Amino acid sequence: MNRKIYLDNNATTSVAEEVYSAMLPYLKEEFGNPSSTYSIGKDVKEDINKARSNVAKLLNANPDDIIFTSCGSESNVSAIMSAVRSNPDKKHIITTKVEHASIIVTMGYLQSIGYDITFLEVDKQGRLNIEDLKNSIREDTCLISIMLANNEIGNIYPIKEMAKIAHEKNIVFHCDAVQAVGKFKIDVKDLDVDYLSFSGHKIHAPKGIGVLYIKDSKKFIPLIFGHQEKNRRGGTENVPYIIGLGKAAELILNDDFEKEKELEELRDYMEEEIKKNIEDVYIYGDLDNRTPNTSSIAFKGVKADELMLVLESFNIFVSTGSACNSELAVPSHVLTACDANLDEYSPIRVSLGKYNTKEEIDTFIKTLINVVGMLRRR
Ligand code: PLP
Numbered sequence: 001m002n003r004k005i006y007l008d009n010n011a012t013t014s015v016a017e018e019v020y021s022a023m024l025p026y027l028k029e030e031f032g033n034p035s036s037t038y039s040i041g042k043d044v045k046e047d048i049n050k051a052r053s054n055v056a057k058l059l060n061a062n063p064d065d066i067i068f069t070s071c072g073s074e075s076n077v078s079a080i081m082s083a084v085r086s087n088p089d090k091k092h093i094i095t096t097k098v099e100h101a102s103i104i105v106t107m108g109y110l111q112s113i114g115y116d117i118t119f120l121e122v123d124k125q126g127r128l129n130i131e132d133l134k135n136s137i138r139e140d141t142c143l144i145s146i147m148l149a150n151n152e153i154g155n156i157y158p159i160k161e162m163a164k165i166a167h168e169k170n171i172v173f174h175c176d177a178v179q180a181v182g183k184f185k186i187d188v189k190d191l192d193v194d195y196l197s198f199s200g201h202k203i204h205a206p207k208g209i210g211v212l213y214i215k216d217s218k219k220f221i222p223l224i225f226g227h228q229e230k231n232r233r234g235g236t237e238n239v240p241y242i243i244g245l246g247k248a249a250e251l252i253l254n255d256d257f258e259k260e261k262e263l264e265e266l267r268d269y270m271e272e273e274i275k276k277n278i279e280d281v282y283i284y285g286d287l288d289n290r291t292p293n294t295s296s297i298a299f300k301g302v303k304a305d306e307l308m309l310v311l312e313s314f315n316i317f318v319s320t321g322s323a324c325n326s327e328l329a330v331p332s333h334v335l336t337a338c339d340a341n342l343d344e345y346s347p348i349r350v351s352l353g354k355y356n357t358k359e360e361i362d363t364f365i366k367t368l369i370n371v372v373g374m375l376r377r378r
Pocket of ligand 1: 102150200
């Protein structure tokens, strides 16, 4: 059997060797509780704060403005619930139709308790219209929550411009940056967002560790109360995972996004070769403004779930949408929002990672040409 070729890095990434090694001592000998006042606790606390500094550097944030959470979803929900609880008289929220499930489901809950939610539409390329945002703002809008990069089609949204519009009207702005961090440079001071979320397992740290950037902690109401994280997130810190995330951030900083530039070239090469060799290919998303690793690509008449299964039999792993909803037999809400013709063009999502090689991509292309041909002949 061939070696596994993993091309689903927007779903999750492998833990980097360096991250794994950095974590190991904290699963064994460095077991102290960071809240303890004796040395084995204090040493661990210091190490956590080094990790915090690396994570802060990745976002150009102050280390004090970073809290560790259990995942990207928790960061998203914490930011949203803080914004609504700190402004109880305002009952209107603006978000988009293409957000991650952790946002959409939270909005559904808020709707059920009386909030009015505006879900901004996107066009066929998945782009948002800034005028729509401006026109949706109301006297009682308490929060705007919009993602920086989309998990399925890779679109990058103009967060700086949208946060400015929010602040002109005194509205809190939250940004889900789970699919953006590590893929391009992010500067929270330049974006001027109030909250920004991301997740370790998308950047070669383990699953189960997230980050929330909080611009003004005085205005933040925690989701989990407790004294840790300067009273902003209760619960004894997940020390090994925080250390792992700090290492993952350091690897990105040391690399200075060189790998991501190479990834973009590899993704573009892959798309060009596919288009040269297969007829009737359609690529979803804003092709001029996407994350460097993502390709949502469809082959006329070929069902994405069948294609995914046949590719799996060749040990090649892609997805048909976000991992979070791929178990449900419902069309992707992102592609539906793009008014996609899913009967003719149902896409697979190919998302590259920094450990993918050109050889792997060549094997994928060769296999894909054969498999698409075979499925079309059937
Ligand atoms: N937001 C986006 C855009 C995502 O793609 C994901 C995960 O796929 C999340 C949030 C949730 O992150 P986590 O899996 O750490 O909860």
